[in-house]
Amino acid sequence: MMVTGVGAIMGYGLLRSLRQTNPTLHLVGSDIYSDAVGQVWADVFEQAPYTSSSDYQAWLRDIIERHKVDLLIPGIEQDVQRLSAEPEILRGMPCKVVLNDANLVRLTQDKWLMHQELLRLDEDSRIPSYIEGTYEMLVERVGLPFILKPRRSYASKGLVRVTSRDDFTAHAASLGEVLVAQMLVGSDDQEYTVGAFGDGWGGVACSITLQRRLASDGSTAKAWVRQEPSLDEVVRRLCAYFRPVGPTNLQFRRDETGWKLLEINPRISSTSSLRTAFGYNEGAMCLDFFLRGNLPSQPDIHLGFAVRFIQDYVIHDRDHF
Numbered sequence: 001m002m003v004t005g006v007g008a009i010m011g012y013g014l015l016r017s018l019r020q021t022n023p024t025l026h027l028v029g030s031d032i033y034s035d036a037v038g039q040v041w042a043d044v045f046e047q048a049p050y051t052s053s054s055d056y057q058a059w060l061r062d063i064i065e066r067h068k069v070d071l072l073i074p075g076i077e078q079d080v081q082r083l084s085a086e087p088e089i090l091r092g093m094p095c096k097v098v099l100n101d102a103n104l105v106r107l108t109q110d111k112w113l114m115h116q117e118l119l120r121l122d123e124d125s126r127i128p129s130y131i132e133g134t135y136e137m138l139v140e141r142v143g144l145p146f147i148l149k150p151r152r153s154y155a156s157k158g159l160v161r162v163t164s165r166d167d168f169t170a171h172a173a174s175l176g177e178v179l180v181a182q183m184l185v186g187s188d189d190q191e192y193t194v195g196a197f198g199d200g201w202g203g204v205a206c207s208i209t210l211q212r213r214l215a216s217d218g219s220t221a222k223a224w225v226r227q228e229p230s231l232d233e234v235v236r237r238l239c240a241y242f243r244p245v246g247p248t249n250l251q252f253r254r255d256e257t258g259w260k261l262l263e264i265n266p267r268i269s270s271t272s273s274l275r276t277a278f279g280y281n282e283g284a285m286c287l288d289f290f291l292r293g294n295l296p297s298q299p300d301i302h303l304g305f306a307v308r309f310i311q312d313y314v315i316h317d318r319d320h321f
Contacts, residue, residue, distance in 0.1 A: 001020055001025050001026065001028065001029075001069070001070065001071050001073070001266070001287070002028040002029075002030065002063070002067070002069040002071070002072045002073065002095075002218050003015055003027070003028070003029055003030070003038075003042075003062065003073045003075050004029075004030045004031070004048065004072075004073070004074050004075045004076060004079050004170060005030075005031055005038075005074070005075035005076030005079065005263060006029035006030065006031050006033075006036050006037075006038025006039065006041075006042060006045075006075065007032075007033050007035075007036030007037060007038055007291065008038075008075065008076065008270070009219060009270045009273070010075050010269060010270040011029065011031070011036075011038050011075035011076070012029075012036075012037060012040075012041055012267060013270070013273030013276075014037035014073065014075060014166060014167060014272055014273070014282075014283050015027055015029055015038055015041040015042055015084065016041050016273060016276075017272060017273055017276040017281055017282070017283040017284070018176070018283040018284075018287070019041060020078075020276065020281070021283055021284040021287065022287075023044055024045075025279050026067075027041070027043050028042060028043065028047050028063065028067050028069060029041070029042030029046070030045070030047070030048040030063065031045075031047065031048060032047070032048050032049070032050060033047070033165060033171070035321065037313060038250070039321050040313060040321065042244070043099075044067060045321070046063050046077070047095045047163035048162045049087040050078075051076070051079050051082050052082070055185070056082070056089075057081050057089045059284045060089070060093075061093060061265060064080070064093050064094065064095050065072055065093075065094065066285050068094075068117075069094075070095055070096065070241070070291060071095060071098065071286065071287065071290055071291045072095050072097045072098065073095050073097075073098045073227075073268065073283075073286060074097070074098065074099070074267065075268070077265075080100070080105060080266065080267045081105060081109060082205070083097065083099060084099055084100070084102050084105040084106070085102075085105075085106070087102075094145065095138065096290045096291050097244075097290070098246055098247070099245070099265075100244055100245050100246055100248060100266035100267060101198075101200065101240075101242065101243055101244055101245050102249075104243070104244055104264070104266045105266045105300070106239075106264065108264050108265065108266055109152055109244075110151050110152055110153075110236050111129070111150075111151045111180050111263065112131055112147065112151050112180050113148060114130065114175070114263070114264070115127075115129045115142070115180070118261070119162065122161045123238070123261075123264040124234075124258065125238070125252070125258070125259050125260055125261040126143055126235050126260075126261065127182055127183055127185055127249075127260050127261065127262070128141065128182070129137065129180050129181065129182045129183070130142070130180070130181045130182075131151075131175060131176045131179075131180050131181070132175065132176055133170045133181065135165050135169070136217050138181050140166070140185035141264075142181065142182070142183070142184075143183065144162070144163065145161055145163045145180045145184050146162050146181055146182065146183055146184050147159060147160070147161060147162065147181070147183070147184050148162055148171050148174075148175070148179045148180070148182075149179065149180050149182055150158040150178060150179060150180075151177075151178065151179065151180050151254070159217060160179075161184070162181075171307045185253050185255045185260045186253030186254050186255040186260065187253075188213065188214070189213065190211075190253055190254045190255070191211070191212055191214070191251070191252070191253050191262075192209060192211050192212065192226065192231060192248045192251070192252045192253070192254065192259075193209075193210050193212055193220065193223075193249060193250070193251050193252075193269070193271055194207055194209050194210075194231065194235050194249070194251075195207060195208045195210075195248075195249055195271065195272070195275050195280060195282065196235055196239060196247075196248050196249075196250060197242065197246060197247055197248070197282070197285055197289075197296055198239055198243065198244030198245050198246060198248050199295055200243060200244075200245040200246075201237070201243060201244075202234055202239060202240040202241070202243045203240075204239050205295050205296050205297065205298070206280070206285075206296050206297060206298040206299060207232065207235060208225070208275050208278065208280040208301055209226045209227065209228055209232070209299075210223040210224065210225060210271060210275070210299075211224045211226045212224075212271070213224065215308070217239070219269065219270050219308075220308065221275065221307065221308055222304045222305070222306065222307045223271065223274050223305070224304075224306075225278050225301060225302070225304055225305075225308075226273075227305045230258070230259065231252065231254075231259050232248045234252070234258075234259045234261075238261070239275065240263070242264070244264075244266060244308050245295050246285075246286060246289060246290065247267065247268045247272075247282045247285065247286065248257075248264065248265070248266055248267075249264070249265040249266075249267070249268075249270075249271070250263075250264050250265075251264075251265070252254070257284045268282050268283075268286075274306050274308075277301045277302075277306060278301055278302045278303075278304060278306075279299050279300055279301050280299055280301060281299075284296075286290055
């Protein structure tokens with residue numbers, strides 16, 4: 001099993017989940033940084049070139065063949081996007097790869113493209129969004145405060161909360177090509193993340209819902225397991241159209257009108273290790289589905305609460321891993 005991006009919480013969290021699934025698995029971890037902490041939980045660590053590098057394809061093939069990798073799980077957004085957009089990179093490689101539906105990956109790279117698709121579907125969970133307009137026009141359309149989001153980003157990176165004309169003026173030139181203006185919906189304590197495993201035909205094999213609060217870097221800091229039948233229905237409706245394959249993360253906020261879709265991440269997310277702790281092990285599901293062809297069934301989800309905190313990993317006898 002190979003996991004990329006093991007310096008980030010998704011990557012090293014997945015390694016730990018895989019180890020919990022089967023202690024005999026041979027785990028290969030990779031990252032662009034030689035001091036990525038995820039190598040602690042891998043049997044083998046390989047330093048990777050940047051995904052955008054011209055050397056990436058040859059490097060990946062060498063690692064897969066040398067370590068006899070059976071299943072590759074891209075752990076970072078960049079790997080998912082390039083491997084999905086350039087399937088020839090994987091052609092002839094002797095392993096299976098955890099990749100979602102290519103059209104869904106393409107749409108989720110650009111928030112405006114996704115908004116247009118949701119508008120075409122007349123989807124109730126769509127959040128009104130705009131790529132043009134003056135401050136006065138946007139306030140009239142979406143109210144104040146509103147949000148400016150990078151069209152191509154994730155984990156709330158680059159998000160600007162507009163509360164005044166000065167806030168907007170500082171970023172107005174980027175509206176359109178770089179930024180999208182969006183109505184602010186719900187409150188910080190009404191944010192939810194759903195892990196759904198798509199069967200590729202529009203069905204949801206299993207899922208788990210967490211209500212969450214975010215850390216300053218956009219990752220989940222605290223999470224509560226929730227059962228929300230009305231949200232499950234929205235997830236089923238979206239998956240019936242977008243037909244995700246494998247682990248898919250859908251993020252929502254709830255306001256007085258119902259559930260509103262923040263974004264879809266067509267991959268395993270950084271909350272994967274939390275989900276494993278509550279009985280929803282996406283690493284094990286990927287192993288069974290992508291390698292063995294077995295669609296997972298709904299596991300028994302343990303109710304509870306989780307909080308993340310900084311933990312130290314200390315080495316005394318050397319200055320490197």
